Amino acid sequence: MKVFVGDLSKHPGMSLDLVLNYQKEKIYFGRDEIKLLKPVEVELTAKNIGRTLLFQGKVHAKVELSCSRCLEKFSFKIKAPYQEEFFLLRREDQEETAGVILETARPYRGKFIDLTDTVIETILLGMPMKALCDENCMGFCNICGVDLNKENCNCRESELDPRLSVLSSFFKNNGSN
Numbered sequence: 001m002k003v004f005v006g007d008l009s010k011h012p013g014m015s016l017d018l019v020l021n022y023q024k025e026k027i028y029f030g031r032d033e034i035k036l037l038k039p040v041e042v043e044l045t046a047k048n049i050g051r052t053l054l055f056q057g058k059v060h061a062k063v064e065l066s067c068s069r070c071l072e073k074f075s076f077k078i079k080a081p082y083q084e085e086f087f088l089l090r091r092e093d094q095e096e097t098a099g100v101i102l103e104t105a106r107p108y109r110g111k112f113i114d115l116t117d118t119v120i121e122t123i124l125l126g127m128p129m130k131a132l133c134d135e136n137c138m139g140f141c142n143i144c145g146v147d148l149n150k151e152n153c154n155c156r157e158s159e160l161d162p163r164l165s166v167l168s169s170f171f172k173n174n175g176s177n
């Protein structure tokens with residue numbers, strides 16, 4: 001996802017509207033592979049705001065996740081805000097000037113900025129903290145292992161609430177005195 005910024009970087013105040021696509025089939029989150037169910041679409045406005053170029057917009061993605069309770073795969077739509085500042089690293093830049101700008105902006109050289117890494121980071125930030133096929137997913141029975149979304153079992157009825165079982169052993173102990 002390379003963007004030509006040759007003109008933009010020369011004209012303070014200028015802005016560009018961009019629509020980009022990322023056609024890969026998967027991205028990586030550490031060692032985990034995340035399947036992209038359709039091309040990632042990126043809508044951005046790039047603006048020359050002086051020493052830096054500000055890119056702002058949205059990233060739309062559709063990923064395949066596995067439910068953390070029942071392990072079923074499901075699709076999840078991500079619409080995440082994108083904002084990054086880039087600054088042209090020139091040879092004549094003093095180290096201190098560059099250092100100050102680098103705290104908020106990412107450096108680039110030449111006439112192109114590659115947005116791939118920052119777009120992938122944006123997708124990862126838009127992922128749910130906990131992947132659930134449905135908020136009410138019941139997952140597996142932790143006693144007999146059936147998928148409780150598809151089958152019923154009788155384990156729960158005989159299972160005591162752990163708080164109650166503490167109480168019941170409390171009464172048992174006191175009763176024996």
Ligand SMILES: [Zn+2]
Nearest residue numbers: 067070133137
């Ligand atoms: Zn589930």
Ligand SMILES: [Zn+2]
Nearest residue numbers: 141144153155
């Ligand atoms: Zn069960």
